[in-house]
Amino acid sequence: MIRIYNTLSRQKEVFQPIEEGKVRMYVCGPTVYNYIHVGNGRSTVAFDTIRRYLEYRGYAVHYVSNVTDVDDKIIRVAKELGMTAPEVANKFITAFTEDSTALQVKPADLQPRVMDHIPDILSFIAVLIEKGYAYAVDGDVYYRTRKFHPYGQLSDQSIDELEVGASQRTGDEQQIKEDPLDFALWKKTNDGGITWDSPWGVGRPGWHIECSVMATKHLGETIDIHGGGQDLAFPHHENEIAQSEAKTGKTFANYWMHNGFVTIGEIDEKMSKSLGNFVTVHELVQQHDPQILRFFLAATHYRRPLRFSQTSFKEAETNLARLRTTYENARFRLKDAVESLADDETFLAQWEQLIALFIQEMDDDFNAANGITVIYEMAKKINVYSQKERVSSVVLERVLAEFSELLTIFGIYFEQKELIDDEIEALIVERNQARLAKNFARSDEIRDLFKEQGIVLEDTPQGTRWRREK
Known part of the structure; x- marks a missing residue:
């Protein structure tokens, strides 16, 4: 029985999916204007691990993780590099795919992009206006925050506390909003960045x-x-709830669900x-074993x-090496x-108790x-057995298979797994x-690596093609 800490209720709750045996899971993905850093990678890995464990427990997980490819930061970087915003987005989407693949992150079932959903965004906003939850003013569209009475529940903040913070903001935007707490759904702009026509004027969507x-x-x-980094709980996820x-x-x-921060430095x-x-992540996976x-x-x-x-990084390297040695020594003993x-x-009865304990903890x-x-306790037991x-062979083959299966939940593979097509394409780009x-x-x-896996590359004027050897 899986229990999940729900940020909304601030307590652990028994997980009961909407549809028996299936999980609909959405995780906020990257804003693609730079390489992801270790903190971004932590969120990607955390929810990949959660997804893998749900699948291990028998759930069919429909996993969607978006890409923000329309953003002021992307437009700023595009201007700095002399590129278009889509070119910048594509460059760093490719980099994100490469880095995620190196970290053994399973591709999302769907990776939607903002640019592909502009008509849907316009329709969504129109409904909010029709229902009185949003209003247009001078080409912008804002959400009436106070009209959504549960606002602040996710981040555990009262509307009065939020009002104090909002009242201290300055700028032209604050002058035209009905209330300092209101937030933008559509932003009028003529800054030379990427824009779309809308019923309210030329602009682009709010975040x-x-x-x-x-x-x-x-x-x-x-x-x-719905998952994401701790820093997204407010205002991003709070606003998502209000809108939706x-x-x-x-x-x-x-x-x-919200993952904790990665911290750095003495403080x-x-x-x-x-x-x-x-x-x-891009730097680290080139310098170290991913x-x-x-x-x-x-x-x-x-x-x-x-x-x-x-x-801490060295400690992880040492512990991983010990687990790998355990696996390799046990594989070696299969020979005799x-x-x-x-x-x-x-x-095997003792081994099953450890499997049950693992499930209990996870x-x-x-x-x-x-x-x-x-898993460390399992490794100790395997080590003792391997030295007998x-x-x-019955015991070794079973424990090696189950030991490997549990490690794959954490994205760890000691035997070279067969590359899937998306991974091959990403490696060709790299x-x-x-x-x-x-x-x-x-x-x-x-x-x-391709040679080991029987993958043949053909470099042509039209690009690199690949095929598997028969």
Whole structure:
């Protein structure tokens, strides 16, 4: 019985999906104007781990994670680089795919983009205006925050507290809004960035509206789980609830999940692009085995803060190496194993108790730290068994299969898994970029990986094609 800490109720609740055996899950994805940093990677890995565990427990998970490809930051970077906003977005979507693939993150079932949903956004806003929850003024459209009475419930803030903060803001926008708390659904603009026509004038959507539109369009008016970083709870997710529930009259998401920050430095400062104290995933996966970073990000409870330092990263590397050694030693013993031994049943009964304990720990709000602790206990048991004079192939094959299965929940693979098509395409893009950058070491690594997996590349004037050897 899985229990989830629901940010909305601030307590653990028994997970009961809308549809038996199925999970509709929406996770806020990246704003693609730069490479993702370790803090962004933590959210991506945390929810991938949660998704994998739900699948391990037998659920069919429909996983949607958006990409914000329309944003003032993207437009600013485009101007700085002499590129168009779509070109910048495509560049960093490719980078995000490469970095996520390196971290063994499963591709989302759907990765919707804002630019592909402008008509849906306009229709959504029109309904809010019709219902009196939004109003147009001088080409902008704002949401009437006070009209949605539960506003502030997710972030545990009263409307009076929010009003004090809003009243201190200044600027032209504050002068034209009916209330300082109101937020933008559509923004009039003539700044030379990407814009669209709308019934209210030329402009582009506000940030918050996109997720309401894409989540409800692709997963339905009520979804099971909505996830994202802790910093998104207010105002982004608060505004999503207000928009979505005002439009549909239904609960937007039954369970709200938020991962903790990655901190850095002596004072445990939140890692952030705005603070300039970030380390990119792109850098780290080129300098280190990506499995180390994945293990580092996945092995802590998703709600707890995670301190990034040389010491903590090295500790993850050491622990992962120990688990790998356990696996490899046990694989080696298969060479001289007999079919079965008299004490097989006793050993396997103890092993089953550890499996049950792992499930118990992970069922408790996906407590990865405790789950990994159980895996360490499993490794100890495997090590003791592997050092016996005589070992059973039946036991070893079973524990290796189940040990591997549990590790894949955390994105860890000790045997080279077969690459799926999306991973091959991402690696081809990375290989071509590495060759252009004269990073021949990385290009050769990718070539060798393809060779090991029987994948043949053909470089043509139209681009790189690939096929699997028969």
